[in-house]
Structure formats: structure tokens, C-alpha cells
Amino acid sequence: MMFQVDQLHTLVVVVEEGTFEAAAQRLRITASAVSQRIKAMEQAAGQILLQRLNPVQPTEAGMVVLRYGRQVQLLDGDTARQLSGLAHSAGDHISLPLAVNGDCLSTWFLGALAGFPRAFNAVFDIHREDQEHTTALLRSGAVMAAVTSTAEAVQGCTATPLGIMRYRAVCSPDFASEWLDDLPAIDRLDVAPLVTFDRKDDLQHQFYRGLTGRDLHAPRHFIPTSDDFARAIVQGFGWGVLPEQQCSDDIAAGTLVDIAPHHAVDVLLYWQRWNLASPLLDEVTRRVTTAAVASLHSAR
Template identity: 55%
Template sequence: MPFQYDHLRTLTALVDEGTFEAAARHLHVTPSAVSQRVRAMEQAVGKVLVRRTTPVTTTPAGDVVLRHARQVLVLDEDALTELGTGDGNRLLPVAVNADSLSTWFLEALATVAEELGEVFEVHREDEEYTTSLLRSGTVMAAVTSTPEAVQGCTVEGLGTMRYLVVCTPGFARRHLGDPADPALLAQAPMVTFDRRDDLQDRFVRQALGEEPRGPRHYIPASQDFARAVHLGMGWGAVPERQCHEALATGELVAMAPDHPVDVRLYWQRWNLRSPALDLLTDVVRRHAAARLHPLAPG
């Protein structure tokens, strides 16, 4: 056997805890024992598995072994749960984009937590980058915008998250004229999630046919992003579910209601038969169907 069970547990603990000392405390062994186990795994495969940085990170070979280790531990926990001897404290790591987490995904997790008693470690990441966490073995499932399955995973469509380009009436008068001219959005102040967020840029290119030139505010939290738009700091593409009430009351105005920004979302998960992962998938599928727009063909 190239890998011993204790060695696999040690690798996951090392990556999760970040240092050899913290992993040792978690496993109730010495840091030397952690180091010896990792070294034994590396000797068995003939490759370096972890970078001795702070925090510890995995190499490409380590990603493969880490994913294998987590899958072995999931199967082990499933068996213990079925036998009625599990401790009920299993940690299920998942990745999701901030807007999904704020508008519908957290409700799905709450349902699973209540039914199974599992606990979750949520990694918040842009939907275009969550698959990297699947590849590295960091998470077992992810909401992603990538329709191509990561190796060792299955993929299914969840639906479309719709964003509307909105601003306050006062912002529109100050920056877009009276009546407001949406063509001026390209040079008006905008709110952006972070430097990888291209939703606003995508709207300007597709709807206006030009590059955005206005100043940007970077607000890297979903609720705070929407709040910044509500406060008139700039215009932004806000999830439909976060702005429909404000649009109805007139607190916000839609600048281009016929040009929403749609993001197609998919669910990728390990191709592994696990009651906990199966239940999570089913609940996520149901919540997405109730709260997202259907995926259009193509």
C-alpha cells in the first residue's frame, strides 16, 4: 500500500491547519511525527507533496494525493455513520461564489446541516475560479461557471444568476443626465467586487460597445457591494434578488432593463458515492431550481 490511513489523515490535517505544529496539535502527535509521515508519503510516490511554507501548500502531485486522502476519509465517515458510530462532526468543504452564498446557497447548506448534522467549511471564491479548489482537493463540491468537468468530478447545470445594472436616482441625475442616458455609464463611477470581477466591464462592452473608462470602487463582499450601490457610490450589476425590492420602491433605477448580465452556474462534485454528498447535491439542485433562472440552451 503506497499510503497508510494515518498518513492520509496527516496530510489533510497539515493542509487544513497550515503548519506542522498546528497539525500535530490537531492529531495529538508531535510535529516530528507529522513530518515523518509526510516524508514517508513523498518517498512512496517519489515526489514532493507539500511546500514547506507558511501556510503549507500542496504541489501538483500533492493535489492528487490530497484529493485521494479526502475521498478516503469521506468514505470512512460514511461507513461509520451507517454503522451508527460516527461522531457527527464531519467537515464538508465546499466552494461557492459570494453572490450565490448571499442569495440562495446558504439556505441549502442550512437544510443539509439540519438533516445530517454535518458542519461545513465554505470557501468563498469567484465562480470562475472555484474549480481550482476542486482540482487541488481542497473542496469536494463547488458552484462554478465552468461547464467542463474537473477530472474525477461530475457536473450538472444549476441555472442562471441574473444581474441588473442599477444605480440610485440621485446618482443617475449627477452622472447620467436628466433624463438619464445609459450610454454615459462607460465613464461614470462604478462599483466592482474586486480586480477579477468583470461583470460591469462585460455589460459596457456588450450593451454599449466600448470599454469602461470611469473610476472604480472595489467592494469585496456581496451585501456590501449592493449597499455601496444603494448609497450612490456608483452603478453596478447587482443580483436580481438583491435589488428587486429597491427597484419596486424607486430607491434604485435600472439603467438597462433589457440588457441583464447573466451568469450560468454549474455544480461540480467528486464522482464518489457518498450519502452526505448525494444529499447536498440534491438540496443544492432544488434550491437552485427555485431561485435561479433556467439555463438557456447552448
Template identity: 55%
Template sequence: MVHFQSEHLRTFASVVEAGTFDAAAGALHVTASAVSQRIKAMEQTAGQVLLRRTTPVQPTAAGETVLRLARQLRLLEQDTAAELGMNGLGSSAPIPLVVNADSLATWFLEALAALSPEAGYTFEILREDEAHSTALLRSGAVMAAVTSTPDAVQGCSVVPLGALRYRAVASPGFMDRWLPDGATSEAFDLAPVVQFDRSDSLQDRFFRERTGGKITAPQHYIPDPAEFAHATLLGLGWALLPEQHCLENLADGTLVELFPGTPTDVALYWQRWKLHSPALDQLTDAVRAAAAKALR
């Protein structure tokens, strides 16, 4: 059985998070040579390379497994310290999570705000499309994820959260210019679209469901939820917006639905490491409660 020293596992996680051996050495208050020796010892124990010496360093496939172990150990240590009353506010390492941009902009922060400040939890949130977030769980980069994938990643549990409802919308001026007779197949095929970024697949899926084809019209990429909605209001293109970001505009006429009365629901799930942890348990309860209020 492979056995890593706990000190070496802490060093491994620090190197991955800091990006370089020198930066990790500074964070750990040891020399870069000591960090290098610990990593080499781990690789000898594992019998394979665990880190690619790039800038920043990257874990190999085997290294991702070790990183997950290192972070699980750190979480267990933090939970133990908290139960013993040894954790002060901000004394623990941030819990890494991945959340899609729309959830982050509409409901997810309510879950974090509901946690007791006395617990001292901090979080590092990575933003990723809900269809791609499970890759970060598999790699050990995060401990939990809001995802659209219902199948549990190995070593994780999964619970349904509900559905985030979207409306396909555009400004009245955009409709007059590009879709004067409504979203007919021919006109819709030419109408510009606003995309969040190049991993955003929401508009593409919607377009494919409506037309059976791919988007070939001009596309704008605006990776900020507020500016994304603003760009749609300004008439740069059509887009799918969460109801929380467009219902008032639909009511006052500053946005118009392309297909009235036909919203799009995206089912969301919470996946987390299958590890007994008071921190993850409390976070999971808070996420489920916030989702119950905000999602369909």
C-alpha cells in the same frame, strides 16, 4: 502502484489544513517530528516533493493530487461511520465547498438548512467568483462547487442549476450626476462602478458587451454582498445586483435600471467529486432543490 498509509494521508490533509507541521501535530496529538517523518515517508513513496515548506505550507501539483485522495478517503470514512451509526453531531470534519458570493447571499444556505441535522454534516465554505471556482476543485481544496463553468473538472460530475438574474442599477442621484441622458456610450464610459473584488468579472463583462471596451472609469472594491448593494444605493457607482437584492428598490424608485428591461442571466452549475458518497449525494439533492426554487 503508489500506496500511501491511511494514517499518512490523514496527516497530509491535516498539515495542509492547519498550515504548519506544529499545528497539525497539535490537532493529531502527536509530535511535530512524527508529522515530519510521515510526510517524508509519503514523499519517498511518491518519489517527489508533495509540500512546499512555506508559511503556511502549500501542496505542490503532485501534492494537490494526494490531498484530493486524502480528502476522498476521509469522506468515505465519515460516510461509513454515519451508516454504522457511529457519527455524533459535529464529529465529522467539515466538507469543503466553494460558492460565489451572490449565491451564498441569496439561495445557497437554504440548501444546507434543508439537510437533516441528525446527519451531523458540517461545511467549510470558501467564497470565490463563479468563473474561478473550478481551480479549487482541480487542486483538491474543495469537494464541490457552484460555478459558471459547464465543462466538468476531471474526476467531477456536473449538473446545471439554472441562472442567477442580475439587473444593472444605480441610484437616482448617480443617474442625475453621471448619466443624465441615460447610459449613452460616452457617459457610461466615465461613470464610476462598484466591483466586489479584483476577481469580480461580472461588471467588466457587462461593460464589454455594451461598449466593446474595458472599464477605465473609477472603481470601488467592496467585498461584502450587503455593503456592495448599500454602496450602490448610496450612489458610489453603478453595479449589477441579483434581483433578490434590488427588485424592491426598483419598485420604490430608490434604484434605477441603466438599461430598463434588459436583465443579465449568469448560468450556474454544480460540480462535485465523482465519488459515491451519501454526504455528497444528499448535499447535491438539496442544492438542486434550492436552486430550482431560486434560480431562473
């Protein structure tokens, strides 16, 4: 083996914590010892593995080693648990990094992991990222599995269809009265304020292009959390696209107006995970796919 297990563990912790000092505190060694381990790894690899930024960032070579380090940790934890028949010591929790988009987090994903068997001794490190970009975290080795809209499996991963996340374009009744003249006036959406999650959020634009064939140039509010995003629409900041799970009750209650009841935005989601024989990853996958069947529209 090119690297020692304690070196690989140190690299993973440094990337997770962001600095050598924070990693040293977690590992209960000195920052100098952390630095020496990373330097020894870089000498063995013949390449720089970490950019000394704040927070530190893995180089391209570092991403390869980071992925390897996480795989070693996962398999080591699975082996220890199976050999003992019990969870191993409390200090040896397995950290499982996962990438999920904000809409899934705020609707069904956390329920999939609730009540996770204690015997696995697992803790979850959730990375919130847009579904079009979660595969980048898989490629970098930053996460072991991800909810993504990308059907093609990342190298070294498997991809399983989860189902369709359906979105509705909605606004408050007062907003409709002021900006849409109480009508589903699609053409007016190009000048009416809209609410968007962040600069990666393209769902409002997808909705408008799908309905009109044109690009959207409306003024935008940026609200970067799912619950606040939905609340901003209810409170009349602008119109926006929400998951059905978040807006169906408000539509039924009359606190939101469905701007185009016959036109939804459907996003087909996939579960991509490392292609490793791991009981821990298998259990996470089983729970996620089961929850998706209950929460999402069938892709068939």
C-alpha cells in the same frame, strides 16, 4: 496502499490549517509527529507534496494526494455512518469543503444547507471564489464540490446545470442625477465611477460590452464582500451589477435605479462534484439543486 490512513488525514489537516503547528494541535499530536508523517509520505511518493510556506501549499503531486486523502475521508465517514446506523463519535465529524461564489452565498446557497441532517455528522468548509475560478479548487483537490459557470466537467467530476443567475446594472437615484443626468445614458457609464467586487469581477465589463460593444475604462471602487458591495451602490459610491435577488426590492422601492431595464447579465451556473457514490455528497447535491430550482431562472 501507498499511504496509511493516518498519513492521508494528516496531509488534509495540514493543508486545511495552514501550518504544521496548527495541524498538530487539531490532531493532538506533536508538530514533530506531523512532520514525520508528511516526510514519510514524500518518501513513499518520491516527490515533495507540500511547499513549506505560510500557509503551506500543496505541490502538483500534493494536490493529487490531497484529493485522494479527501476521498478516503469521505468514504470512511459514509461507511462508518451506514454501519452504525447513526452518526459516529462527535470527534469524527466529516469536513466537507465546497467552493461557492459570493453572490450565491449571500442569496440562496446557505439556505440550501440550513437544517442539514445531524446524522451525517458533517461540517462545511466554504471557500468563497468567483464562479469562473471555482473549478481550479476542484482540480487541486481543495474542495469536493463547487458552484461554477464552467459547463465542462473537471476530470473525475460530474456537472449538473443549476439555472441562471440574473444580474441588473443599478445605481442610486442621486448617483443617476449627478453622473447620468437622470437618464439611462449608457455612454456616460464609461466615465462614471463603478463599484466592483475584486479584480476578478468581470460582470460590470460584461454588461457594458454587451450593451455597447466596447471595453469599459471607468474609475473603480473595490468592495470585496457581497453585502458591502450592494450597500456601496445604494449609498451612491458608483454603479454596479447586482443579482436580482439583492436589488429587486430596492428597485421597486426607488432606492435603486435600473440603468438598463431591458438588458440583464445572465450567468448559467453548474454544480460540479466528485464522481463518487457518497450518501453525504448525494444529500448536499439534492439540497443544492432543489434550492437552485427555487431561486434561479430556468436555463430552458
